[in-house]
Amino acid sequence: AKELGRNQYRLFDEEIDRQYVRRMELERDLRKALANEELFVCYQPKWDAKENRLIGLEALMRWRHPELGLVSPAEFIPIAEETGLIVPMTRWMLRDVCAQNRNWQKRRMANVRISVNMSIRVFEGGALAQMVHDALESSNLDPSLLELEITESIAMQEVADTVEQLQQLRALGVHVSMDDFGTGYSSLGSLDELPIDVLKIDQSFVRQSAMESKQAIISTIIAIAGHLKLQVVAEGVETQEQIEFLLSRGCSIMQGYYYGKPMDTKSIEQWFMDNQV
Numbered sequence: 001a002k003e004l005g006r007n008q009y010r011l012f013d014e015e016i017d018r019q020y021v022r023r024m025e026l027e028r029d030l031r032k033a034l035a036n037e038e039l040f041v042c043y044q045p046k047w048d049a050k051e052n053r054l055i056g057l058e059a060l061m062r063w064r065h066p067e068l069g070l071v072s073p074a075e076f077i078p079i080a081e082e083t084g085l086i087v088p089m090t091r092w093m094l095r096d097v098c099a100q101n102r103n104w105q106k107r108r109m110a111n112v113r114i115s116v117n118m119s120i121r122v123f124e125g126g127a128l129a130q131m132v133h134d135a136l137e138s139s140n141l142d143p144s145l146l147e148l149e150i151t152e153s154i155a156m157q158e159v160a161d162t163v164e165q166l167q168q169l170r171a172l173g174v175h176v177s178m179d180d181f182g183t184g185y186s187s188l189g190s191l192d193e194l195p196i197d198v199l200k201i202d203q204s205f206v207r208q209s210a211m212e213s214k215q216a217i218i219s220t221i222i223a224i225a226g227h228l229k230l231q232v233v234a235e236g237v238e239t240q241e242q243i244e245f246l247l248s249r250g251c252s253i254m255q256g257y258y259y260g261k262p263m264d265t266k267s268i269e270q271w272f273m274d275n276q277v
């Protein structure tokens, strides 16, 4: 038994080493990913199930590593945040998404708002408004066609400064949404003071929306959104049952695999055509 224990420890140590090495390699390679054009954007539809039309897209970052293939954002975004690489990556993302959106608009392929995820690190530098302004100006995109998705952690940290930055952004004409709502350290107390336009119901609630307790949470979020005059979007919608439940509670904007997975530029253009966008 003693011998076995020692072996298990060795395996455990090896696993830790392996994870550490991968982490260091990813960090090293992520530093070159932007310049090497290994990053690209996928787009996922936000669908209005009542009016049966596309109302927006969420832009999601992808990294195709030259040897490892696709690395999940769940793995590389935290590294980007810790190293500060998220700032130039977000700058690139904003420019790319705005240019792509303008391109679709000009070609009459789609005329919708596209959202981009914002890490707290991007707010810290205080240069976000300038970054957004540059992306809009260089693409000549109507600011109302850009949305920024923030999380509750952003909203809670140094509230005053964040509110000020959000106000600057909204003064530019862009929309702001609260992502993963209900999962953070909210914050209901100051939700009404945040300059936001949209609440996104976290997919963990939607996934379990057959449970009465989760139904209560979803209904409450929809009610809060209604009172604060915010739009509400349900994330992670995968089944007809979920759609019916959400519609019955007054949420008609859905995002999830049921309507479409995140797609690269080529695939989403095909999707636009297939769905007569």
Ligand code: C2E
Pocket (backbone or CB within 6 Å): 044, 059, 060, 061, 062, 072, 073, 074, 077, 086, 093, 116, 117, 118, 119, 179, 180, 203, 235, 236, 237, 238, 255, 256, 257, 258, 262
């Ligand atoms: P998120 O912002 O909450 O994005 C939604 C995630 O849920 C995406 O994962 C999407 O592919 C996935 N998803 C959408 N519909 C469904 C569904 O019906 N079922 C299931 N199981 N999943 C669904 P993804 O693309 O892997 O991104 C994970 C997270 O990485 C994002 O969560 C976001 O926090 C972060 N992320 C992605 N791109 C960016 C970016 O450009 N900047 C920043 N700061 N974070 C990003």
Ligand code: CA
Pocket (backbone or CB within 6 Å): 058, 117, 149, 179
């Ligand atoms: Ca998001």
Ligand code: CA
Pocket (backbone or CB within 6 Å): 179, 180, 200, 202, 203, 235
């Ligand atoms: Ca989310």
Ligand code: CA
Pocket (backbone or CB within 6 Å): 180
């Ligand atoms: Ca999330």
